[in-house]
Amino acid sequence: MRKNLLALIGLLLSWHPGLLSAQAQQTRKLDTTSFVVLGEGLAAGMANYGLNEVVQRKSFPAQIAQQMNTAFPQPLIQGPGLGDVLGYPPSPVSLPNYLQGSVRVFPSQPVKNDEAPTLFVFNLSVPNFRLTDSLNRRPVSPLIHNDDSQQTAINMILGFPSLILEREVPLWTQLEYARAMAPTMALVELGYFDVLAAAVAGNPGLIPDPASFRAAYATIVRGLRELQTEVVVTTIPDPMDTAYFSSPASATRLMRVPDSVIAEFYGINPQDFITPKGLSAIGNQFIRRQIEPLPPDVILRGAVGSDISNRVRALNAQISAVASEQGAVLYDLAGFFNRIRTTGLRVGSSAITGDYFGGFYSLDGYYPGATGQALIANEILGLLNRTYGESFPLLDLGPILHEDAVSKFAPARAPEESPFELQRPSSSGIEDEIALP
């Protein structure tokens, strides 16, 4: 009797809510029939300065859908694509001439000239979408806004072909659209553009405050969960972990100059960050052998970067809290980006790092290339398999890496070149030559 009582007490003491919730999670059922994604540029597949069908087909949601064997119509955009790129001058809205293109890709049909656009899309991700845009912005006629590239992007993704149909049809916000698709599964990747825009502007104050962020985020997740949709939410990557903000150490690896040169010539501290524009400026100066002060917006001081990172962590804490209270599954995308930054990964014999030209990030510096998207897809597939007891096959990264141009980016200088001799203007007007080891 005493032994049985002790055993019972031991059993009770070994129980804890986490165990129960994990067990409860294991018994949750995942229906992949209708899989929708609410995101911004990252989930849209944006890379290399724009959004077009080439990169969209490699987006991590598209690759997840492929492995889950579920329909995933996307708003494929003909080249050169659309979407302004943070940190670079905006492009004018330019409508192609008739017969030149239709902007949206029409899937080919057995009967030629019978192509038509997909009536609905499941990847609802819009480049440069902020969290609140998901709730508030909707397509607005006319289809093309010559003075508003963002509205044009919203129209082409969320409002096509609705805006050109000869019927009165609803024009949905991103959340309304997702709900209208009666989703069984949804992925939410929002907030990244909010923090990227603040980081690129060098203004942490532009990052939403945690309370208002949580309220908006909870509205989105709740709006999906009340339809009994299984929801996966992702934390927001820290922009400081991306290649857009290279550390001096990363810059020296890229340009193969000692970090003392970077520090001495440009007054950059080890904790500061250099943007791609700054890397390009420094590299050009080295080639021209003419050191000059850098433009003001290419260096982000360490203190500002820390502030941004702290604010991103605060937002991620809100996402985690919303996931817990709404019964959503949380994927730590921020943690993955940090791992890429700190330790990198190996894909076969290739090292993938978070450096600019490191194989993970595309030329814009903050959106991954095809390999990076596939790595994210495998992470989420693994999470789904563990959470729901599924056995979705993971992507074979070898062929993806082989065909990924991003993995082949390399600096212009070959390693066997001798160090440059540099000149810099001196107060005496005498040119000094500095020999580099």
Add this chain to the structure above:
Amino acid sequence: MFLFGPSKRFCPVSRFFPAMAIILTCLYPMGQARGSAFSIAELGARAAGMGTAFTAVADDGSAMVYNPAGIAFQPGMRLQMDNLVVVGFFHFFPLAPPFGTVVPEKGFNGSIRPKFIAVGSMYASQQISDRLTVGFGVFAPFGLADNFTNFNDSDPPLTKYPGRFAGTRARLESIWFQPTFAYRVTPNSSFAVGPALVFTHLFLEQSILNPLDDALEFGREAANDVFPGVDKELAARSIARLLPEGRARIAGTSKSPGISAGYLYKHPRGVINLGLMYRSAVTHHLQGKASFAFNKGYTLESFVGADLLPKAFPNQKIRGAFTTPATYGFGLSTSALGNTTLSADFHFQDYRRFSSVPLNFSETEAKNPDVRTPAEERLIFDFRDSFQIAVGFEKRHGNMALRGGYLYDRTPVVDKSVGPLFPDANRHSATVGLSMRAGNKEFTVFYEAMQMVNRTTNVAGNVKQFTNGEYRNFVHLAGMGLRFILGPQ
């Protein structure tokens, strides 16, 4: 723009009610069937009190049901009315409903509302001569009623009864109008035949456009329009979720011939009595109407037009057919124990005749390209034969009689057909009854407790209909009868 496919699983019923059926609606049988599937055994209060072991007893007007030959032993004129009240408790616990379905604590309730319904029967007989007695009976040996509609159409899907695509409401009334001719072959035996006209009314209702079933046909047809370039089957599954739920209602009636026959032997001292009865199978050729309705505000509505589905499923005339089984009865009884009668019955019903129900729609794509109801749809049930074993007793004391009995009923409903239309199982019933006689009038009451064996189904073919699960049913039956004995007792 879209060519949607047909939906399935409609039953044909007409909306035409013969006048007699309207007048005699008090005679319709309601509540879940007391006998096998949709058979009704309790059509006489005295017989019901004895567990319906009455084939070899048949000593009142309900003999026209249990053994028509019995009226030959009833002198003078007899008038009898019997009434039955059924209170059924039907609970369904789904095995694997859609994730997130709100399952009530006591399961989904399939009871009709109001909870009790009266079922009536009427019998009259008149002895013509020493050998010939004629009678007329109005009774309903087949009937069905259940209601799993726990929702409004606009309610969230996960709060609705999950098996609604297999059926939500059903009602069947099959009323026999049977003149009966009984001939006393010998002083101790008689033979009878009763040609009958059978009026049947059937009503069925179910939800349609199941995203896992019939809505997929729409999805396949629309796949290339809605999601070009996407795998057709994957596209169809997503499109099916963008369609509304609908309701189909089908009602119809029929008039068909039937026949009953019986033989009864009564030992002069009541040592042993033997009864044989037969009631024919009846094929009901129903004519009626089908009507359809759909929820508003579904995703595709503004894109395809609000009139697409009403045009695809127009209200229309419909025909159908189904066969109620033949009944074969054998009974023994003895009255040699003083004032006590003991009886035992075995009944067999060839329910295998109820294998499928063909439905023929009058509006088809051949006549109108917008229509998607098929020329014929066949509902498959594949019932098996059933039998009932009953034992009973009657103990008379002065002007009173006490009765009791037990009835076992083997259900004809196979696992794959268990659902909202036939939430049936094997049954055990215990009965008690009491009669009091005053002069030429006799008043009878009875009570029956019917326990259906808890039944759990798990049929692969029913997964998408969500009818697999546990069915727990219990039925209270109570009734009364009043008969007038005019002439010799």
